[in-house]
Amino acid sequence: MSTSTQQIENLIAQEYTQGFVTDLEADTFPPGLNEDVIRALSAKKGEPEFMLEWRLQAFRHWQTMKTPEWAFVKYDPIDYQAISYYSAPKKKEGPNSLDEVDPELLETYKKLGIPLDEQERLAGVAVDAVFDSVSVATTFKGKLKEAGVIFCPISEAIRDYPELVQKYLGTVVPQGDNFYAALNSAVFTDGSFVYIPKGVRCPMELSTYFRINAANTGQFERTLIIADAGSHVSYLEGCTAPMRDENQLHAAVVELVALEDAEIKYSTVQNWYPGDKEGKGGIYNFVTKRADCRGNNSKVSWTQVETGSAITWKYPSCVLTGDNSVGEFYSVALSNNYQQADTGTKMIHIGKNTSSTIISKGISAGRAQNTYRGLVKVLKSAENARNYTQCDSLLVGDTCGAHTFPYVEVRQPSAQVEHEATTSKISEDQLFFCQQRGLSPEDSVSMIVNGFCKEVFKELPMEFAVEAQALLGISLEGAVG
Amino acid sequence: MMNAVENITSHYLADYENSASALPGRHLPWLQQLCSDALQQFAQQGFPSPREEEWKYTNVSAIEKKRFSPAASEAAQAAVDSDWLDACRLADAWSLVLVDGRFSAQLSRLEGLPESVIVCAMAEALEKHPDRLEVRFGRALTRENHGFIHFTSAWFSDGLYLHIPPRTVLDKPVQLLHVVTKPDSLAVTRSLIDVESMAEAEVFETFVGVDDLAYLNASVTEVLVGDNARLDLYKLQCETGKAYHFGGTYVLQESHGRFQHHNFSFGGLLARNEVHTDLGRAAECQLNGLYIGRKRQHSDNHTRINHTQPHGISREMYKGILDQRARGVFQGRVVVFEGAQKTDSEMNNRNLLLSNDAEADTKPQLEIYNDDVKCSHGVTVGQLDEKSIFYLRSRCIDAETARNMLTFAFANEMVDKLPNRSFQGLVQAQLLAHFPQTGIVKEWL
Numbered sequence: 001m002s003t004s005t006q007q008i009e010n011l012i013a014q015e016y017t018q019g020f021v022t023d024l025e026a027d028t029f030p031p032g033l034n035e036d037v038i039r040a041l042s043a044k045k046g047e048p049e050f051m052l053e054w055r056l057q058a059f060r061h062w063q064t065m066k067t068p069e070w071a072f073v074k075y076d077p078i079d080y081q082a083i084s085y086y087s088a089p090k091k092k093e094g095p096n097s098l099d100e101v102d103p104e105l106l107e108t109y110k111k112l113g114i115p116l117d118e119q120e121r122l123a124g125v126a127v128d129a130v131f132d133s134v135s136v137a138t139t140f141k142g143k144l145k146e147a148g149v150i151f152c153p154i155s156e157a158i159r160d161y162p163e164l165v166q167k168y169l170g171t172v173v174p175q176g177d178n179f180y181a182a183l184n185s186a187v188f189t190d191g192s193f194v195y196i197p198k199g200v201r202c203p204m205e206l207s208t209y210f211r212i213n214a215a216n217t218g219q220f221e222r223t224l225i226i227a228d229a230g231s232h233v234s235y236l237e238g239c240t241a242p243m244r245d246e247n248q249l250h251a252a253v254v255e256l257v258a259l260e261d262a263e264i265k266y267s268t269v270q271n272w273y274p275g276d277k278e279g280k281g282g283i284y285n286f287v288t289k290r291a292d293c294r295g296n297n298s299k300v301s302w303t304q305v306e307t308g309s310a311i312t313w314k315y316p317s318c319v320l321t322g323d324n325s326v327g328e329f330y331s332v333a334l335s336n337n338y339q340q341a342d343t344g345t346k347m348i349h350i351g352k353n354t355s356s357t358i359i360s361k362g363i364s365a366g367r368a369q370n371t372y373r374g375l376v377k378v379l380k381s382a383e384n385a386r387n388y389t390q391c392d393s394l395l396v397g398d399t400c401g402a403h404t405f406p407y408v409e410v411r412q413p414s415a416q417v418e419h420e421a422t423t424s425k426i427s428e429d430q431l432f433f434c435q436q437r438g439l440s441p442e443d444s445v446s447m448i449v450n451g452f453c454k455e456v457f458k459e460l461p462m463e464f465a466v467e468a469q470a471l472l473g474i475s476l477e478g479a480v481g
Numbered sequence: 482m483m484n485a486v487e488n489i490t491s492h493y494l495a496d497y498e499n500s501a502s503a504l505p506g507r508h509l510p511w512l513q514q515l516c517s518d519a520l521q522q523f524a525q526q527g528f529p530s531p532r533e534e535e536w537k538y539t540n541v542s543a544i545e546k547k548r549f550s551p552a553a554s555e556a557a558q559a560a561v562d563s564d565w566l567d568a569c570r571l572a573d574a575w576s577l578v579l580v581d582g583r584f585s586a587q588l589s590r591l592e593g594l595p596e597s598v599i600v601c602a603m604a605e606a607l608e609k610h611p612d613r614l615e616v617r618f619g620r621a622l623t624r625e626n627h628g629f630i631h632f633t634s635a636w637f638s639d640g641l642y643l644h645i646p647p648r649t650v651l652d653k654p655v656q657l658l659h660v661v662t663k664p665d666s667l668a669v670t671r672s673l674i675d676v677e678s679m680a681e682a683e684v685f686e687t688f689v690g691v692d693d694l695a696y697l698n699a700s701v702t703e704v705l706v707g708d709n710a711r712l713d714l715y716k717l718q719c720e721t722g723k724a725y726h727f728g729g730t731y732v733l734q735e736s737h738g739r740f741q742h743h744n745f746s747f748g749g750l751l752a753r754n755e756v757h758t759d760l761g762r763a764a765e766c767q768l769n770g771l772y773i774g775r776k777r778q779h780s781d782n783h784t785r786i787n788h789t790q791p792h793g794i795s796r797e798m799y800k801g802i803l804d805q806r807a808r809g810v811f812q813g814r815v816v817v818f819e820g821a822q823k824t825d826s827e828m829n830n831r832n833l834l835l836s837n838d839a840e841a842d843t844k845p846q847l848e849i850y851n852d853d854v855k856c857s858h859g860v861t862v863g864q865l866d867e868k869s870i871f872y873l874r875s876r877c878i879d880a881e882t883a884r885n886m887l888t889f890a891f892a893n894e895m896v897d898k899l900p901n902r903s904f905q906g907l908v909q910a911q912l913l914a915h916f917p918q919t920g921i922v923k924e925w926l
Contacts, residue, residue: 399819
């Protein structure tokens with residue numbers, strides 16, 4: 001093995017630093033799933049009748065469905081009866097301010113580098129923190145309210161804004177959309193809800209931090225973001241979990257609705273526990289994310305940095321319904337050791353003059369399998385639709401795999417669809433060139449990998465770009481474009 | 482639905498009992514075994530359904546609804562219009578003609594073949610060279626497993642057997658002509674092309690049907706390319722507008738073996754072309770293709786390149802033109818196996834959509850288990866370039882002619898890749914025949 005390959009491996013073989021467990025008294029349901037569990041869950045959340053009905057409908061549909069097997073991932077079948085569907089840190093009557101939140105919890109978030117303490121925040125980012133199944137704290141609520149923005153846990157939204165929830169929930173990802181979405185619809189416990197009213201530009205970035213803590217639980221959160229006409233919002237999402245030997249399930253659903261002239265920017269840094277070097281443990285990350293650009297001239301942009309999870313099964317999609325709407329997808333997926341990532345996007349062009357851009361960068365190392373799977377579909381109504389797709393894969397070591405499975409379906413002659421993909425390893429010539437200019441081998445590799453991912457990193461908000469690069473083990477210099 | 486499938490499967494199964502005795506070579510124990518295995522597999526699987534990933538865009542249920550029967554009599558062979566057939570023939574080539582899936586000695590031209598080379602019908606080869614076939618038959622099919630493969634293995638009534646001994650170069654091409662003359666008939670053929678080390682050959686496969694008949698033509702060709710050997714295989718598919726066509730080419734390339742395939746798919750109501758190849762050490766392959774669809778035609782092109790050994794090189798370019806209600810499918814997969822270092826692979830697919838009702842589905846895939854490789858693929862779907870049309874119009878060419886010229890040029894690029902003038906002539910004539918405004922374009926040639 002050449003020295004350069006070793007350098008790369010050293011860079012990538014970073015230890016997982018967020019793998020600690022927080023000792024908290026938790027209120028957890030016994031494992032198992034049936035209609036009674038769903039009723040109990042709904043009652044616990046104090047949900048209105050329509051929500052319970054909706055959940056039961058989803059559950060009944062889920063029972064008729066089969067686990068999808070088409071993805072390029074291998075895992076043992078999951079026993080859905082062995083999972084607990086509700087786990088919440090025990091607390092007194094719901095906290096009204098941060099002072100009432102369990103200090104243990106605050107400590108955990110501090111350890112993760114997510115300060116919930118409003119005063120200490122430097123940048124204006126509002127955070128909603130989800131711990132196991134429930135949202136524990138949402139910051140900057142007051143300031144957001146002034147602007148008319150609703151940013152709260154979805155369970156709260158179901159109680160306080162039932163008409164909004166009822167109008168939009170499940171309209172982008174229907175209950176029976178796929179196996180995991182159906183399961184999520186039946187048992188989702190919390191998540192974030194965002195509503196940006198007409199013409200409002202959200203005064204700060206919104207952020208949700210997800211943390212799985214309890215053992216043998218599944219985390220099922222649901223996020224719903226509605227950007228009303230002419231509004232703008234940037235939303236960030238981060239996630240971590242403790243190191244455990246057994247696999248844990250995370251099946252989330254994210255729905256975005258962009259109305260006329262609205263813009264949503266959704267960024268994710270996914271760092272669930274990926275399992276150890278032998279591939280033991282880790283999170284199964286089966287997520288359904290979809291955006292509906294419902295209004296004309298709307299825009300949705302997905303940016304994701306996927307470094308964690310034993311298995312990632314995730315296809316953030318855009319349904320471009322409105323005329324002139326724009327969908328974007330920027331992704332860096334890094335898989336190492338025995339990680340398996342099957343990720344990509346779907347761009348469904350329905351409206352006229354819709355355009356979409358897909359930039360996907362996959363880095364595969366160790367014994368990992370990294371797959372890009374994407375669909376670009378242009379319906380007959382989508383005159384002058386435009387798509388540009390670029391998928392690049394970087395291979396590190398001769399035991400990993402990188403795969404590209406794009407699907408292109410076009411029914412409109414005025415559409416222009418382009419797809420290109422390349423797969424290669426870090427070029428010896430580039431390494432040589434950098435070193436010849438006086439850079440150390442590590443710096444050279446850093447620079448090249450950085451350059452490889454640059455197109456995606458530059459789409460991330462500043463704080464996230466920093467975190468993402470730290471995750472990839474790459475120095476920051478000159479990277480943020 | 483399920484019943485219909487079972488019915489049609491059992492129809493073919495029952496029919497087989499009656500027809501097996503008329504099929505060649507079935508007295509050989511190894512072939513008997515192979516056929517009964519295949520039949521069993523077919524009974525289980527039936528024809529492929531769109532639920533299978535590799536058949537996602539192609540629904541063959543129309544084939545299941547019809548009953549095709551093998552044409553029994555040889556009377557039809559005499560009835561083939563020789564002038565019409567001559568138009569499909571290559572000048573200066575040996576030709577082997579299969580009428581309704583059976584060899585026609587009368588129409589074939591095999592005089593003057595070198596002594597050492599075998600070019601004969603599969604039925605004859607099974608009589609004369611059963612031992613040679615026993616070890617080679619089915620060797621290139623070990624990775625294949627779908628209904629059409631098993632169907633063809635069980636039902637084949639004839640085919641081509643071509644054997645080129647080591648260090649022999651054929652100085653003329655061999656043309657294999659598949660002709661179908663009977664309505665609702667079933668023409669099933671299995672061919673084997675065996676080019677031994679350092680030998681070279683050119684084979685030109687042509688598929689044609691009489692008038693506007695509906696029939697099913699299923700053909701499987703196995704190709705063995707020895708080390709340092711070279712085979713250029715050309716396929717011109719001009720079935721009738723109502724015909725169903727399945728044509729599979731499965732290739733094993735030994736080290737340094739070179740294989741070229743040019744695939745022109747113009748005819749058929751529903752056509753599925755498969756080209757799968759396994760590359761040995763430092764082997765090279767080039768796959769080119771052009772598919773044209775009009776009316777309700779459906780053309781599915783499925784390719785797979787397996788880089789199993791290091792230093793392999795593959796190049797692939799498929800183009801499609803889809804007009805009216807046609808649907809074109811391209812599914813290409815490049816697999817680089819563990820250990821196949823220094824693989825160099827490029828794949829391209831370009832589609833031109835000419836009508837609001839046409840559809841192009843494309844699925845280029847890279848599957849790589851290795852790091853020291855250079856692989857890329859590209860896909861485009863679009864329409865003619867407005868600037869080019871404007872340029873031509875500014876040179877006093879009317880819009881329609883300009884469009885036709887550009888469309889023709891798009892297609893003709895693939896014809897230009899053919900090394901041989903007589904191949905080019907034959908393919909270009911068929912291309913123009915399948916082109917709507919032939920007259921206008923011809924003037925400019």
